[in-house]
Amino acid sequence: MFEIAEVGTRGMTLIYGPPGSGKTSIAMRLASKIDGKVLWISTAEGPDLLTETAKRLAVDPSKFNFLDFPRAFQKDIARYILDHVPSYSALVIDSVEGVAGRQNIDVVTHSVLYQVAKEKPVILVAEEETPRVAYVADHVIHVWYRINSLGHIVRYIQLEKSRTRPPSPRYMFEIIEGAGIMYIYPTPARGKGEVIEDEKLGITAPRRSIICIHSEKVKNIVDLLSKIKDRSIFLKVSYWTSFHGLEIKEDQIQIVRIFHDIYKLIYDLATNGPKASYLVVGGLLNMSEEDRKEYLLTLGIALNFVDFLLLVDVGSKEETDRLKKYCEDIIEV
Missing domain, CATH: 3.40.50.300 (P-loop containing nucleotide triphosphate hydrolases)
Structure with missing residues (x-):
């Protein structure tokens, strides 16, 4: 700029x-x-x-x-x-x-x-x-x-x-x-931090990277997220998300009603400091590629303030593979 x-x-x-x-x-x-x-x-x-x-x-x-x-x-x-x-x-x-x-x-x-x-x-x-x-x-x-x-x-x-x-x-x-x-800035964010082992997620990946979590069953997603939910912010982008049913505190979940809400979240993280280790995002799967790319470009800025950006979705492997190219690692549960 x-x-x-x-x-x-x-x-x-x-x-x-x-x-x-x-x-x-x-x-x-x-x-x-x-x-x-x-x-x-x-x-x-x-x-x-x-x-x-x-x-x-x-x-x-x-x-x-x-x-x-x-x-x-x-x-x-x-x-x-x-x-x-x-x-x-x-x-x-x-x-x-x-x-x-x-x-x-x-x-x-x-x-x-x-x-x-x-x-x-x-x-x-x-x-x-x-x-x-x-x-x-x-x-x-x-x-x-x-x-x-x-x-x-x-x-x-x-x-x-x-x-x-x-x-x-x-x-x-x-x-x-x-x-x-x-x-x-129009550049996708990828992991640039030191490689760390996350035992709860069961992965070894660069800090500040995007991780995909996919399953064909909501229960499997909820079971995995329950291990990290106390250290997470949950972002609901569209009308339905794969962490539906997970018990989350009210101040941990944010709903994107307008695109401006994502900017507000990033600004809050930048000015008030990190509030979590994980930013869990649901609802990116069933949208156009152009829209998905723009949400991820914006959300990638949040990686300056959290360890991992988790893209969580439920669907067949053929469906969830749409997100694969954006992720440093993929967790199938």
């Missing part, structure tokens, strides 16, 4: 994507890294809402001068920017369509905003790609989301263009209330 944070502090940066994808939050976090006061021109949200957004992102609202302009006064907005931006260290416009409009957006972008960007950072937010703005911009960041098979919203961000560095990978991200934004 460092490449995206870096480009936002120089030249003109365009952030585009659909409504609700997180563009304003990304723009605010990037602008918060710039030294000095930032002029924030909004044609969509008022100062009160933007102040609340800043607090959610752990950003000091006093860094910004939030100004709300109706879109009907486009010419006045451009004039105001030219008159007042010299007093600020950076400029954010959300959204650029509200300042320029479709017909003259390229003229305003090039003749006004790009000239400002030669002296100080300018961040533009747009709800569509706006090719003419993207062509002029020094950096282009795409923010979007999709709704997966469980109805969970998964957010993405990617640096598509930059005059100073190559495009970035596609990252997943989420807003953590009162803390900022968490980004997930």
Whole structure:
């Protein structure tokens, strides 16, 4: 994510994507890294809402001068920017369509905003790609989301263009209330710790690795998990899990109702310290490969705080083999 944070502090940066994808939050976090006061021109949200957004992102609202302009006064907005931006260290416009409009957006972008960007950072937010703005911009960041098979919203961000560095990978991200934004690097986690012997599981494997536990009978899974349940956190991803019937304390089990809940779990582990040796995950088997991969990329971050990530599922060997490629070791019970 460092490449995206870096480009936002120089030249003109365009952030585009659909409504609700997180563009304003990304723009605010990037602008918060710039030294000095930032002029924030909004044609969509008022100062009160933007102040609340800043607090959610752990950003000091006093860094910004939030100004709300109706879109009907486009010419006045451009004039105001030219008159007042010299007093600020950076400029954010959300959204650029509200300042320029479709017909003259390229003229305003090039003749006004790009000239400002030669002296100080300018961040533009747009709800569509706006090719003419993207062509002029020094950096282009795409923010979007999709709704997966469980109805969970998964957010993405990617640096598509930059005059100073190559495009970035596609990252997943989420807003953590009162803390900022968490980004997930697109590399699967595998065991990197020392090799340890776990007598209760009956395995010898690298610490910080993913272990599959499979069976054709729920009872066999429950019998094995009962040996480690006091040192485990149980994560229920979908509607049914293979540890159904295991007696678990209420504070040990977490239900993923939205994708954001996984980020919250990881943040809690990172800030409050490890609470368990095992993170037991059920419900990954019966979903698409694309969805499964994204859950595992995110859950892999938890391996920084627990010894093992256990993927537990019930089914035939043909079914459970879908998870095999993600695991350092496999336990058949």
